[in-house]
Amino acid sequence: MKRVELGRTGTTVSQVALGCMVMGTKTDEETSYRMLDAFVEAGGDSLDTANCYAWWHKGSAGGESEELLGRWLAKRGNRDDVFLATKFSAGMTDVSAVWLGNEPDHSLVPKYYEGAGADVVRGAIDLSLRRLGTDHLDLYYVHIDDRATPLEETLEALDGIVRAGKVRYLGWSNVRTWRLERIRQLAAEHGWAAPVAVQQQHTYLRPVPSIDRAGIVDYEQLDYLAEHEDLSLVAYSPILQGMYEPDRRVGHWMSPVYASADSEARLAAVDKVAGELGVTGSQVALAWLLHQRAPRAIPIVGTRTWEQFESFLPALDVVLTDEHLTFLAEAGA
Template sequence: MKRTELGRTGTTVSQVALGCMLMGTYTDQPTSYRMLDAFLGAGGDFLDTANCYSWWHAGSAGGESEELLGRWMADRGTRDDVFLATKVGGIVTDVPAALVDGRADWDVASKLFEGTGADVVRRGVDASLRRLGTDHVDLYYVHVDDPATPLEETLEALDGIVRAGKARHIGWSNVRTWRLERIRQLADRHGWTAPVAVQQQHSYLRPAPRTDRAGIAGPELLDYLTAHDDLSLVAYSPILQGIYDDPDRRAAHRMWSAYSGPDSEARLAVVGKVAADLGVTGNQVALAWLLHQRTPAVVPIVGTRTWEQFEAFRPALDVELGAEHLASLEAAGA
């Protein structure tokens, strides 16, 4: 697996991160261990989790993913072999209220997040370190940008965590471009630790013009990150839960409304043609396209629930998109 620099930190990570959100809940321990072992064996080291994963699973309160990773690192002795990222701010303070018929109601949940006040951030990192069984994480994200808390309060707390050696780097997720610029200005003004990574939803399909979601990387953010290469774009949902190969899955995807339209239909058609030309799947083409991006460069997070899904992603690492295929993919759209 190829490697890429995280921002301009001098630290390199694997070109793909393994999303561990479902480990310990939807994915059992033996399967999780098998995927983690295989990812490490293939040269991967970037592991992505959060303190809230997965509160929406029946009987879960969050933290199971971190606990499983802690057990795996202890059992395998792999802490020094991985680049470990976790997050704070996504815990839901009233889980029953955020569940409807056993499923997460994200509109309700978004009003119940724990926020990023200084005490939440400080307690959060200590709790994550206990679950992970380590004295530091490599990257500590604000999971959900919190406009109700002064940025100065959050940044000062994060800076204290880095100075205490509990995190090496910080990042931000689900954030608007103007807020990101404000964060960077405040960090520079006060001499606080600045983010080196931004985690947003990003895929080959472009959000529809009417879409206004803080968590989706739109043209403005992509331009901003191209101009500021000290920030890495870490892309979650890079294949949008596998919609490139499955129209039924596409129609059922809760986020499809953010993408549906003539532009996406045109781009899906080209993905299908390229996939047929190369003898691969549409999902693999979409992931390979992200790995070819340089403006900005992208580190996709591949979240796999089953071993079969894990095996399906691996061939994308070897898909070589030639100039003609890249040009057709770039030009596609309405």
């Protein structure tokens, strides 16, 4: 597996990160360990989780993914061989309050986010370190941008845990471009640690312009990141839960974020390239991301089953020619 630089830090990470969101809940421990072991053996080192994973799984409160990773790291004794990233600010202060019957009421969720206040920063990092069984994190994200807390408060507290050696690098997720610029300005003004990574939803399909969501990369943010190479784009949901496979589209409701004639044309382009190369549509979509240079993206592949894990690895060897890349770039309504 190839390696890429994180921002302009001088630190390199594997070109793909393994998403560990459902490990310890939907994915059992044995399967999780098998995927983690195979990922490391394939040359991967970047692992992504969050302190809230996965409270929406019945009977869970959040932290299960971190706890499983902590047990796996202790078993292997390989903490120094992985680049460990987790997140805070989207943890639930009262999980039971958002559950009604057998399903969580997502309209209530924002009310119970822990946020990114200074006390939360200092408390959440210690809890994550304890669950992960380590004395430091390689990358620590603000998971949900907290607009109710002054950025100065959050940034100063984050700088404090970096100076204390608990965190090497900082990142931000689900954040608008103007907020990201303000974060960088404040960090520079006060000499605080600035983010080196931005984790957003990003894929080959283009979002519908009229739908505006902070967590999805838009045209302005792509342009911003292309001009600021000290920020790495870490892309979650790069294959949209299998939407690049024709059989998954039958009767499958597409998110309104991507429901457009443009997406239909781009899916057709993926199908054509996949057919020519004898690979899957998901592998083409992932390979397309890995071929991008401005901005360079580090995709997070979250695999729930061993079969899903096996299916993503061949994408690392898919070579898209200049003709393929041009064809994919020009596809669309």
